[in-house]
Amino acid sequence: MRTGEVAAEAGVNVQTLRYYERRGLLPEPARRESGYRVYGPDAVRRVRFIKRAQELGFALSEADTLLVLAAGGPDSCDAARGLAEEKIRELDRRIADLQAMRDSLLRLVETCARPPRERECPLLHAIDEGASDGVVDAA
Amino acid sequence: MRTGEVAAEAGVNVQTLRYYERRGLLPEPARRESGYRVYGPDAVRRVRFIKRAQELGFALSEADTLLVLAAGGPDSCDAARGLAEEKIRELDRRIADLQAMRDSLLRLVETCARPPRERECPLLHAIDEGASDGVVDAA
DNA sequence: CTTGACTCTGTACCGCGGTACAGGGTCTAC
DNA sequence: GTAGACCCTGTACCGCGGTACAGAGTCAAG
16 A cells, blocks of 8 residues: 555545654555555554544553554553553543633632622632632642 | 842743743833843732633633733623633533543453453454444544 | 852744645656 | 656644753842
8 A cells, every 4th residue: 555545544644654654653664666655454554543542542652552562462451451541540630630720710700790899800800819829729 | 120030939930931021921021221121010910810820721822811801991801701711611622522531441441351352452452443433432 | 350140132942743845756547 | 658646855834831052241249
């Protein structure tokens, strides 16, 4: 298969393939006389694996690790599981962070229910106040 | 106040102040003969406001808007509220995305409870399968 | 009057995951 | 044999929010 075919099948840009190759995620394919890349049939599968890993929240470097593990024996399974569990914990942390932002913001918006005092917006005032002593999210 | 003093008080890097100035978040301060910046007393407050807005999930460009609104009259209050509400919706979307990743990943990890069949890791196999037809998160 | 801490400008770089463009060569169907 | 689609390399750029460094000037205390 040629570059364009692999890209189309995998649903990515041609440049992305070259990028993955540079990153070491895709092995360097064989070449024709002309220099054109010739991919084996596994290439599409490999790119799709990477894309799937990304959807699950893994970075490219982690996708790389998963690919190595996928090529390994059954011992790799534990390692893969550990990686996935760590990623779940990471996602939990990020979710908690965003949730905290959301909640703080919601409380601020609720200050809007109170009428502006002395021509001052309670919400903006609250941000300003919070900036001094970290009332809302003193992390 | 000099640059270093403002930076220390606001808890940011000196370079960050210059960066904010370039971005238009901080007004250009007065200068001494020597070229040294001389900040008014509001500078620290302004930087803290920006930092607080960031903690709430606002980008610098949005923090800029909030600062403009904070300088405006009571009409700005509605605009600020709209911005905050939109940001809450955005946070909700991001949280939902991460939650979906988390849930998919958790389901994959649960496949590990099943013993490897034919020396293949169920988790890695599932990522591979998912890559073909988007079983888990066909978004 | 010197020393060390501070500040100035301009520019480049970081991670992340690509995307775009220039300036060429190649392949294939007509 | 040629037009148009494809491919090659190298390099630069995107957003985001800064950080780092070089090379120079300044300020205040001792």
